[in-house]
Amino acid sequence: MISRRFVIFSGIAAAGGLAVGYALTPFSTLERAAQLVAKEGAASLGAWVRIGSDNSVTVIVPHSEMGQGVHTALPMMLAEELDADWSLVSMEQAPPDVAFANGAMVREYLRGDMSIPGWMSGVTEFGSRKIAELTHLQITGGSTAVRYTGVRAMRVAGAAARRMLIKAAAAAWNVSEGEIEAKQSRLSHKSGKNATYGEMAVAAAAFDPPVDPPLKAKKDYKIVGTPMKRFDIPAKVDGSAKYGIDVRQPNMSFAVIAASPVYGGTLKSVDEKPAMAMRGVKKVVKFPDAVVVVADNTWRAKEALLALQPIWDDGENANLTQASIFEGMTAALKKGDLTEDYGNGDVDDALKSAKNVVESLYRVPYLAHATMEVMNCTAHFEGDKLTLWGGFQDGLGSRAAAAKFAGLAIENVTLHHMAMGGGFGRRGRQRQRTIDYLERAIAVARQVEGPVQLVFTREEDMTQDNYRQASVAWMKAALDDDGKVNAWLHTFTEKHDPPEAVRVNYGFANQAVRYATGTNPVPWGSWRSVDHSQHGFFIESFMDELAYAAKTDPFEFRRAHLADAPRHRAVLELAASMAGWSNPRQPGRAMGIAIREIFGTIVAQVAEVSLTNDGRVRVHRMWSAVDPGEVINPATFTAQIQGGAIYGLTAALYGEISIDKGRVVQQNFPDYEMVRMADAPEHEVRFIESGARTGGAGEPGTVPVAAAVANAVFALTGQRVRELPLMKAKFIGKTGGS
Amino acid sequence: MITIHVNGTPQQVDAEDGMPLLWAIRDVLNMTGTKYGCGVGACGACTVLIDGVAMRSCSFPVGLAAGKDVTTIEGLKTGDTLHKVQQAWIDAQVPQCGYCQSGQIMAAVALLQEKSRPTEADVEEAMTNICRCGAYTQIRAAINAAARA
Structure with a gap:
């Protein structure tokens, strides 16, 4: 169904439930989204929400959590319109797939919203490409998550799902929809009939989603506007949250990089012997503008890198000064x-x-991002399949960039979203240098057996940033x-x-x-x-x-x-x-x-x-x-x-x-x-x-x-x-x- | 082989004496709750307790930790019960990106072991870890709450 404002879609999902999606992307994309998030035993009510038979509500969030609370704020917006019991609500990060591209945000950009930063377009030039290419965006930045995904998609999906549950209950109980009350994840009728959302979810699959469901007035909010506890916090106080740098895989190597300290400089030569003689060192990898040591742990790689004396050609920026x-x-x-x-x-x-x-006359200097977690990415080639682990502000864009850089079809690239130890713009695509840490990791992984984790030391992170x-x-x-x-x-x-x-x-x-x-x-x-x-x-x-x-x-x-x-x-x-x-x-x-x-x-x-x-x-x-x-x-x-x-x-x-x-x-x-x-x-x-x-x-x-x-x-x-x-x-x- | 007692368990670490304790914990023992931030003892993300004292493990050779008791963020819980500082961190909703918080929590635990009712000046003197997300207001509130708990 297509309305003036958005596309909403329903169909049978992989697990036999219902999919209701909200996006600007074609129907096939929404089917795919429903399949990706469908789980056995759970009816999939929308690309953005899944209601389990145990009455649990899982909201699928297409943005990255960097500590700004988006993994909680967006579910709050959906749960509000769904009238869900907040204690039953949890969230999942959407997979980096086209089906979860930021359709709502792209739409606002095309309408001419000035406050969306153009850098978010990454390598995409808006206006000159097909909508299908525009959907290769899954960006978190420019304060857009709540403003676009939340307002345009989460609220509508929650309200649509609620209407469908009401329709299902009305049909099951042979009463009019207007007599059904839906609140706290429960449907009830004055006759005493009642059911949980979970019990009615599969039956709701038979109904078309409303195209333009009415949204709540602010005065009726029960969840939005309250200081709900963030979902991501418990794992961040007991050491169990896994950031990119915490990835550990069997037979994994650790790599540390030194790029030309001068921008545009190149590596003339480096004697590998001092590094190769050190304990745990597996390999020295040379790039046109950088040298990398691969070892069996991070510290040994760091120490061996310090033992190298790379000779650089500084190039044309050699005399550049701040003055x-x-x-x-x-x-x-x-x-x-x-x-x-x-x-x-x-x-x-x-x-x-x-x-x-x-x-x-005023002036300000360059600034580094200095995220607490230094840039890092883990990459593993198995034949023509590439698996990546890391923190990315644009999961799908990163996956697409990785596929392009590796020369693989995007289907052959799997990207695991890890927690991000700060983003602040650094972990998004950059105009000039794309996603440097991702590309470096892929390039190293090509030359190494098994998974390899490439880590920038703090010094490398600070001197090889993309600066304010x-x-x-x-x-x-x-x-x-x-x-x-x-x-x-x-x-x-x-x-x-x-x-x-x-x-x-x-x-x-x-x-x-x-x-x-x-x-x-x-x-x-x-x-x-x-x-x-x-x-x-x-x-x-x-x-x-x-x-x-x-x-x-x-x-x-x-x-x-x-x-x-x-x-x-x-x-x-x-x-x-x-x-x-x-x-x-x-x-x-x-x-x-x-x-x-x-x-x-x-x-x-x-x-x-x-x-x-x-x-x-x-x-x-x-x-x-x-x-x-x-x-x-x-x-x-x-x-x-x-x-x-x-x-x-x-x-x-x-x-x-x-x-x-x-x-x-x-x-x-x-x-x-x-x-x-x-x-x-x-x-x-x-x-x-x-x-x-x-x-x-x-x-x-x-x-x-x-x-x-x-x-x-x-x-x-x-x-x-x-x-x-x-x-x-x-x-x-x-x-x-x- | 170096034997260190990590969270009450003796662990054999096959590492050079000069390897910083941080990397022995993270890359040899694969306990990743303790974080690398700067490698020079300047940010505190790697803070652990060595015999009860807060130390920046990135600048502490593992050889010197031989025979000592090392407590990491993973070792603060008693069974399933969070340490009062961890609970205060949840109650005050402290973490944003969360990366520095293992170190912040370990520093706060050490502070409260030494001074059960720290003054504002005590807190500022003990809590020198960097939080790039700037959650200092919440960290301060959580320490004060944990001190009262």
């Missing part, structure tokens, strides 16, 4: 050969005739006689995704966003919040400068520019009121504020800072006001905002990857420091559930924090922060510090 990269970026902006990105009014004209013009863009921004604005922004010109280097990252909600009459390209020689990768991470700092720091230029309080200045953005204004006001913005602080402390909209969620953050005796910035407290439209699981969402802010605060205080002689300087945590417990501020989070379209949870908390902290530093010291990280500068308090 030269930044100089090139600044020169490109000054030269003015820029691509027009977005605008309204006539900014050049407005700037020309303005009396009060403010301009500043280092960028320079030249911000320019004009203030009118009323102290309002009349012109806003935001120019910067290198645009990635999402397009919304450079947009503001301030309603400027004349604005333009322009960017330079060709300034970045370092491999780029999406990093939690993607382009938002740098533009949030540029935009909200510069907005603060303008507030001071207009001699207006930074909160009031922003508020005055949000007259036509009531949701943003409400979020800003809530954050200010939580923080007690207008109340005096204790001596030696000051606050800063920033607001951004990220993947459909509006976040305003206030940070309160002081200086240590040696002039370093210390963040004591934070307050976040958040409007994501609706909140599925408030406990998880709060943790995402708090944790996201720590990720952003780590970048603001410490984060810097720099290049010298074409190499990444930072090697490990001592020189790429992280916020730890003692640095972590108290952080209060409150939500406004405006009922607007559902926004993301995983990335918004990361974005405003850098500007909020930098603005607080200005309030405290009068020193404007135009470069991150903050640890590079020493500050002197206006009141002598605290």
Whole structure:
């Protein structure tokens, strides 16, 4: 059946039950999905849900769990509409198969949703390929899981399954559907007849799924909006959760890699003998740009790799330095050969005739993802069959990429999804380098008998990342006689995704966003919040400068520019009121504020800072006001905002990857420091559930924090922060510090 | 052969004395709950207890662990009952990606063995492990709850 909004399908599944699917993909795909998740003795009620004869409800989730709670949030959305007994609900990760591709997300992209980052398309170019190819996407990123799969598929599938159970009960009891009550996984009629969902599931197979089942009103929610415990947590406190690096197979080898430390460099030669003489070493594998040692355990492979003295041809990046990269970026902006990105009014004209013009250069460094679990993948060739184990943000895309790289049909590639020790964008497909750790593992496995686990050491992980863009921004604005922004010109280097990252909600009459390209020689990768991470700092720091230029309080200045953005204004006001913005602080402390909209969620953050005796910035407290439209699981969402802010605060205080002689300087945590417990501020989070379209949870908390902290530093010291990280500068308090 | 007592069981480990305890546990004994994070003692993901003291096993040679009692995350349960710190971790919904949590829990267990009612300063001094997901608010709450349990 096809409706205007979606395709829903029912049929007989492998185990003899019913399949009801929701997707944009062809019917055959849904049949396949039902077969993949069908189990003996269980009726398969939809590609996204299976109801067992024991009345258990299993929700099939097509996204990857990285700690953001999606393996619990999506089942909550389905169970809500199904009126299931939550204690009977569990989840399964969908297999990496076309049948579970992100149809809903692709659809939104084709409709022109700006907040889906284009990098998620991986190697696929939307619009130019057949829908069948589009379905080779199973991505977790861009805060899309709840926003698309949840809202478009999970809720509808749950509601459809519930309608079918009611129809089955009505037929069995010969009563009208309207007299059947369905709640807590039980069907009942006033006559006293009743049955569990499990008892009625097979009978429900005889009925067509409703095409457009009515969804619940928010006031009737019993599961959504409550702090349900996450399914993945028990295994994460007793050591039983298996991450990619924990895979152990019979006869498995362990491999450690060293790639050319200079980007684009190649391996000239390496003497294998020192490694081969060491205990447990099985093989030295040479690639055009890397050398790998295979041994019987990880440490022996590491030690043997250290014993090798590979000779590299550094190639054309051998003299690259961070200073030269930044100089090139600044020169490109000054030269003015820029691509027009977005605008309204006539900014050049407005700037020309303005009396009060403010301009500043900002810059941010490269950043590594530094997931706690280093990149790794286990691969095993058996004839023309390839089996893979690892953590992937895009399971199906990874399987397709593996098949392509190995030159195999996708049917011959089996991919086992392991728990992920952090993703933050690193474990997705990257535009420039695809999935490097997966391809490396496959290439090694080709030359090794049995399964082999390829592990990046922490040093390799940090120096061979795909980095958050280092960028320079030249911000320019004009203030009118009323102290309002009349012109806003935001120019910067290198645009990635999402397009919304450079947009503001301030309603400027004349604005333009322009960017330079060709300034970045370092491999780029999406990093939690993607382009938002740098533009949030540029935009909200510069907005603060303008507030001071207009001699207006930074909160009031922003508020005055949000007259036509009531949701943003409400979020800003809530954050200010939580923080007690207008109340005096204790001596030696000051606050800063920033607001951004990220993947459909509006976040305003206030940070309160002081200086240590040696002039370093210390963040004591934070307050976040958040409007994501609706909140599925408030406990998880709060943790995402708090944790996201720590990720952003780590970048603001410490984060810097720099290049010298074409190499990444930072090697490990001592020189790429992280916020730890003692640095972590108290952080209060409150939500406004405006009922607007559902926004993301995983990335918004990361974005405003850098500007909020930098603005607080200005309030405290009068020193404007135009470069991150903050640890590079020493500050002197206006009141002598605290 | 080196004999170490892991979670109460004597284990023969065929390894060089200089192999870090972490790799002996993970790759020789195949107990994977203890994690590799940095290999230089900087992140704490590999924290285990050696004779009751929290140690970063990536920088502790297995030869020095001979004859000692090593407790890993797998050894905290008593039968099927979680250690009070593990239970507090579930109650406070601490883990996000969860990768660092074995080490965080071991560090917290050691802290509470030493100081049953730690102050905020005690917690900050003892808990220096990195959590890249930034679950520090929840870790703090769980330690305080476990201290009261």
